[in-house]
Amino acid sequence: MLSYDELTSPERALWDAFPEGRCVDLCTGVPEEDRVAEGGQWGPERTVRAAVIVALLQGANTAQPGAVACLRLAGARISGHVNLAGAQISHALWLEDCWFEEGVDLSGASTQSIAIVGSRVPGVEAGLIRIEGRIDLRRSRLESGSASPFHRRVTALSLINAHVSGAVNLNGAEITAPEEWAVSAGGLVAEGGVYCQDGFVAHGEVRLMGAQLPGGLHMRGARLVGPGRRGVAIALDNAVASTLDFSGGFIANGTIRLRGARISDHLTFEGAVLNGPPGCHGPSLVALLMQAVDFDFTLARPPSGAVDLRGAQVSYLHDNGHSWPDVVELDGFVYGSIKRDEAGERREAVGRQDSVARRVAWIRRSPGYSPQPYEQLASWYRKAGHDDDARRVLLAKQRHRRQTLSPAARVWGHLLDATVGYGYRPWLAGVWLLALTLLGTLSFGTHSPHPVQRGQGSPFQPLVYTLDLLIPIGGLGQRTAWYWSNGGLQWLAYLLIAFGWVLTTAVIAGVTRTLQKN
Numbered sequence: 001m002l003s004y005d006e007l008t009s010p011e012r013a014l015w016d017a018f019p020e021g022r023c024v025d026l027c028t029g030v031p032e033e034d035r036v037a038e039g040g041q042w043g044p045e046r047t048v049r050a051a052v053i054v055a056l057l058q059g060a061n062t063a064q065p066g067a068v069a070c071l072r073l074a075g076a077r078i079s080g081h082v083n084l085a086g087a088q089i090s091h092a093l094w095l096e097d098c099w100f101e102e103g104v105d106l107s108g109a110s111t112q113s114i115a116i117v118g119s120r121v122p123g124v125e126a127g128l129i130r131i132e133g134r135i136d137l138r139r140s141r142l143e144s145g146s147a148s149p150f151h152r153r154v155t156a157l158s159l160i161n162a163h164v165s166g167a168v169n170l171n172g173a174e175i176t177a178p179e180e181w182a183v184s185a186g187g188l189v190a191e192g193g194v195y196c197q198d199g200f201v202a203h204g205e206v207r208l209m210g211a212q213l214p215g216g217l218h219m220r221g222a223r224l225v226g227p228g229r230r231g232v233a234i235a236l237d238n239a240v241a242s243t244l245d246f247s248g249g250f251i252a253n254g255t256i257r258l259r260g261a262r263i264s265d266h267l268t269f270e271g272a273v274l275n276g277p278p279g280c281h282g283p284s285l286v287a288l289l290m291q292a293v294d295f296d297f298t299l300a301r302p303p304s305g306a307v308d309l310r311g312a313q314v315s316y317l318h319d320n321g322h323s324w325p326d327v328v329e330l331d332g333f334v335y336g337s338i339k340r341d342e343a344g345e346r347r348e349a350v351g352r353q354d355s356v357a358r359r360v361a362w363i364r365r366s367p368g369y370s371p372q373p374y375e376q377l378a379s380w381y382r383k384a385g386h387d388d389d390a391r392r393v394l395l396a397k398q399r400h401r402r403q404t405l406s407p408a409a410r411v412w413g414h415l416l417d418a419t420v421g422y423g424y425r426p427w428l429a430g431v432w433l434l435a436l437t438l439l440g441t442l443s444f445g446t447h448s449p450h451p452v453q454r455g456q457g458s459p460f461q462p463l464v465y466t467l468d469l470l471i472p473i474g475g476l477g478q479r480t481a482w483y484w485s486n487g488g489l490q491w492l493a494y495l496l497i498a499f500g501w502v503l504t505t506a507v508i509a510g511v512t513r514t515l516q517k518n
Helices: 009-020 036-041 050-057 355-363 371-383 387-402 407-423 427-444 462-470 487-517
Strands: 023-025 047-049 070-074 077-079 092-096 114-117 141-143 155-158 174-184 201-207 223-225 232-235 240-245 251-253 255-257 262-268 291-297 313-319 334-342 345-348
Touching (some): 009 023, 009 047, 009 070, 047 050, 141 155, 355 371, 355 387, 462 487
Parallel strands (some): 023 070, 047 077, 155 174, 240 262, 262 291, 313 334
8 A cells, every 4th residue: 555655746746636636737838848759758757656546546545525536637657557457436537648658457447437638558458347427538649558468469449348328539549559459349338429530540450349339430530540461440240329420531441341230320431431451352341231221422432442232221322423343242232212422412313314324334343143233223213203214224134134044045035135125125026016017018019929719818918918927826817818939028928927926925925024023
């Protein structure tokens, strides 16, 4: 137990100020001398032992009546290891512009609000902590410390399974663990949200898997640099949040992983840059089975890696000309509406001249063939009242599917496409019928055929004769009553009969397919 007599001058000042919650400021007022980065050179007049801080927070100097005890210290060099693991702390802690010789261990502690602002700390371990208030690490620089015998992986900030009734404030902080986890906060519950804005930088992976963030995750303008060998900038697998904000110049040099994440309000990447893992070909965004109400993917420039949205569900999708890379996984992706950002205005993506062509090209960025993206897009067009566009999408689906079939099936597919557009363009059959009718009428009208039986049957009529050849079912009495001695016209008659059967079969097959799908 520390005694008052063995305390140094700055430690006595802190000891005396603690019961009344007064702040002890050891800064000199000279900017060059107060730079936290140079805190390792501060002398004894600005040094406070970690043991003194631990003793005060654990009740070494009782509060005075009528005052609220609080540890407030600024501009100090803190020597030794601040070990408060498992402690029951009933006082708030405020440390500003301090330089820590060793890391801070708050794992398993129960405490009031904690603020370590503008300071340099070799790691903060706060797994399983319970904070009745907020944790404030604004403008601080956290670096991974040395590994312990029990932990192979080194983390600059650990909040694994922590519970914070307020917010986690990391605005302006720089957290560095280049080859490891910059932030490890799996299972974190932050009722007031997590704030990583105002120049926040993380060198290393940010892990928030399974986190519960009713107040959201706000990373507007942040910069994330994932570790090179794994390439994940931030992992939010199975996280539950009201908002995920990666907008306003947000930059990620690594994969953003949102597998199974559930966002009750909006997920935004407006103006973001997704570079993907540095030095490799990994994906820029992985959002398998992600759920969100509003998904804003209006990026500043196209992602360098693939975007995986398989199985994701969103109510509203916003995109622009920079949203999609060369590879987009869309199988199982469900959306209720699409709005496109053009020249700062967001409008429904239906009704535009190139809307269908652009959306089909978007689907074709997916590797291989899958019918679901086409069906989803067609469903959206139908709900918007654009049935013609929906049919164009379904026609594009059949053309894409045709590439996966056997040669014989591809030939039949080309025939269906040319004649009736797979049933989505039945008017093509009318065009073919009209053209063949005109051809037959003009060709047969220049010559006179021979009657099969003289004096019987109706007079020869080129138009009716041509129609009789083209219509395979029933008969108009002309085809059986006349024949040709001219070989060319006879072969034309055979050809028209064959075309009639092909057209009829194609119409029946195409219409049947359309009825089955709709």
